Every structure is written in C-alpha cells, then in structure tokens.
Amino acid sequence: GAVVSQHPSRVICKSGTSVKIECRSLDFQATTMFWYRQFPKQSLMLMATSNEGSKATYEQGVEKDKFLINHASLTLSTLTVTSAHPEDSSFYICSARDFQGGSNQPQHFGDGTRLSIL
Amino acid sequence: AQTVTQSQPEMSVQEAETVTLSCTYDTSESDYYLFWYKQPPSRQMILVIRQEAYKQQNATENRFSVNFQKAAKSFSLKISDSQLGDAAMYFCAYRSRGSGNTGKLIFGQGTTLQVKP
Numbered sequence: 247g248a249v250v251s252q253h254p255s256r257v258i259c260k261s262g263t264s265v266k267i268e269c270r271s272l273d274f275q276a277t278t279m280f281w282y283r284q285f286p287k288q289s290l291m292l293m294a295t296s297n298e299g300s301k302a303t304y305e306q307g308v309e310k311d312k313f314l315i316n317h318a319s320l321t322l323s324t325l326t327v328t329s330a331h332p333e334d335s336s337f338y339i340c341s342a343r344d345f346q347g348g349s350n351q352p353q354h355f356g357d358g359t360r361l362s363i364l
Numbered sequence: 365a366q367t368v369t370q371s372q373p374e375m376s377v378q379e380a381e382t383v384t385l386s387c388t389y390d391t392s393e394s395d396y397y398l399f400w401y402k403q404p405p406s407r408q409m410i411l412v413i414r415q416e417a418y419k420q421q422n423a424t425e426n427r428f429s430v431n432f433q434k435a436a437k438s439f440s441l442k443i444s445d446s447q448l449g450d451a452a453m454y455f456c457a458y459r460s461r462g463s464g465n466t467g468k469l470i471f472g473q474g475t476t477l478q479v480k481p
Contacts, residue, residue, distance in 0.1 A: 280468055280469070287453070289455060289473050343467050357407070
C-alpha cells in the first residue's frame with residue numbers, strides 16, 4: 247500500500263539551529279502534502295498545505311518565515327524550522343494523498359518527527 | 365469553516381466489552397468525508413474507518429463500526445470486543461469533498477481510550 251516516509255524521526259539540537267524535516271511519498275505522486283504539529287496529548291494542528299511547484303498555504307497564526315516549506319517534486323516536501331527555539335519543540339507529522347487515485351483516496355501519514363530544542 | 369468536536373477527553377472500557385466514542389461536527393457542505401484515526405503510543409496515525417457523507421449505510425470494519433447521523437452531524441465510533449491493543453488516542457476528522465478543495469483534514473480534540481484487562 248501507499249507509504250509516506252518522514253525523516254528524521256528524532257532531532258535534538260541547540261537553540262538557534264535550523265532543522266530540516268523531509269516527507270516523501272514512496273509509491274505515489276503527491277501534488278499536495280500537509281504538515282501538522284502536535285503537542286503532547288493534544289490534537290493535530292494543520293500548519294500548512296504544501297503544493298508542488300508553488301508556494302505553500304499557511305494556516306492562520308503560523309509564521310511563514312519561521313517554518314519554511316519547499317515542495318520541489320511530486321514525491322518530496324520539506325519543512326525547515328529556522329532558528330529553532332525551545333518553544334518550537336514538538337511532534338511534527340506530514341501526510342500526503344494520492345490525488346491521481348480520485349477524491350476518495352485517504353491521507354497517508356508519516357511516522358512523525360520529535361523535535362527537541364535545548 | 366468546518367469544526368470537529370470530541371467531547372470525551374478520556375474513556376475506559378473493560379477488555380471484551382463495547383465502547384462508543386462520540387464526535388460531532390459542523391459544516392454547511394453536503395458532500396464530505398468523515399474519518400476515525402487511531403494514534404497509539406508510537407504516535408503513528410492509523411486509519412480506522414471512513415464514511416462518505418452521501419452514503420446512508422454506516423461503515424463497518426471488523427470490530428469497528430460507526431453511527432453516522434447526517435442531520436444531527438454526529439459520527440460516533442463503536443468498538444466491539446475491545447482488545448488491549450485498542451488502547452490509544454482516537455481522532456475524528458472531517459474532509460471536504462467538493463472540487464477545488466485541498467483535501468486537508470480537520471481533526472477533533474481526540475479521545476484517549478484505556479482498555480482494562
């Protein structure tokens with residue numbers, strides 16, 4: 247079945263570092279991918295919708311310059327947390343849908359990235 | 365804008381018993397999808413069941429079934445013969461179906477299900 251690969255699974259770094267997270271659709275093309283943020287025991291909050299070949303659409307309240315999204319190919323989207331600070335520590339999850347399969351295709355999720363900023 | 369509400373932060377059930385998780389949503393659209401996702405401690409998101417709004421028949425997947433009440437905008441999940449492996453956080457989610465939509469999911473707050481042996 248369809249698989250979404252997300253890397254890295256865990257990142258621990260110092261404050262001020264920029265961190266890049268990759269999301270790949272392994273056996274289907276994803277013109278659109280989604281980036282979520284999840285705090286412990288809370289729901290998934292959509293941060294942005296990543297569109298292949300164009301600018302990402304950010305949800306209200308999400309800083310575009312802080313969370314840079316690039317979707318350069320039909321199988322890869324990246325989220326870069328720039329100049330990360332402790333408050334950026336969270337669990338980040340990506341998802342993608344095979345749009346070629348029709349509107350009833352479900353979203354497939356990556357396994358998430360646990361980001362810890364010291 | 366669409367919203368999804370799960371009013372039960374935590375639920376518990378005895379192993380082999382049945383439990384129902386509640387979900388309500390608000391939308392002005394007539395065509396959409398509803399989902400239940402399971403998130404175990406590993407935090408992987410697992411699709412449990414899906415319902416298409418234009419289908420009146422309630423979806424079922426083995427021990428999992430839904431009670432979809434479109435007029436009431438209610439979408440509850442029933443887990444029969446609960447197993448220890450069912451312990452997880454469960455999310456109800458909504459997705460528009462209309463043309464031009466991005467396909468983004470709108471999640472409820474989640475319900476943590478505890479299964480007691």
